[in-house]
Amino acid sequence: MAKQYWLMKSEPEEFGIDDLERVGTEAWSGVRNYQARNFMRDEMKVGDEILFYHSSTKNVGVAGVATVASAPYADPTQFNKKSNYYDEKSTEEKPRWILIDVKFKKKLKNLVPLSELKKVDCLSEMRILQKGNRLSITPVTKEEFSYIVKMGS
DNA sequence: GCCAACGTTGGC
């Protein structure tokens, strides 16, 4: 099956590209949006490549590249009563929230700011650039992926 | 800190 490409948002104050580089691989816990969950559960495959995007911060934009490193499995934080992500309606038998592991690939030499992405005509279809977009995981095309990596290199 | 846009909840 052909490799697919994604963009995943993260707040660098919580977990940024430098944190991912340090830990190597991270379980992408805490997603509590059904569309984003469905992408992880149904469509993301080991080896797919990910644009790692920094949101809600001073320098908003694409900071690095990661890959999908596991098959989908249940997000353990949903069963932890002490977690912010605890979901009382979820059970071990029928887990509601599914995640994948994300593995560090590289940090872009230069962060590609959102303001630069907006200037590029061939990126104008990206979900991240649409007004009101809030989805934390979105598919991107191979062309968009390559273009943005080039911008940051 | 503001606020527009969105997703979810819950009353009816």
Place this chain on the structure above:
DNA sequence: GCCAACGTTGGC
């Protein structure tokens, strides 16, 4: 099943 109210996201 509708839709108002609410909480959250995220750029600025």
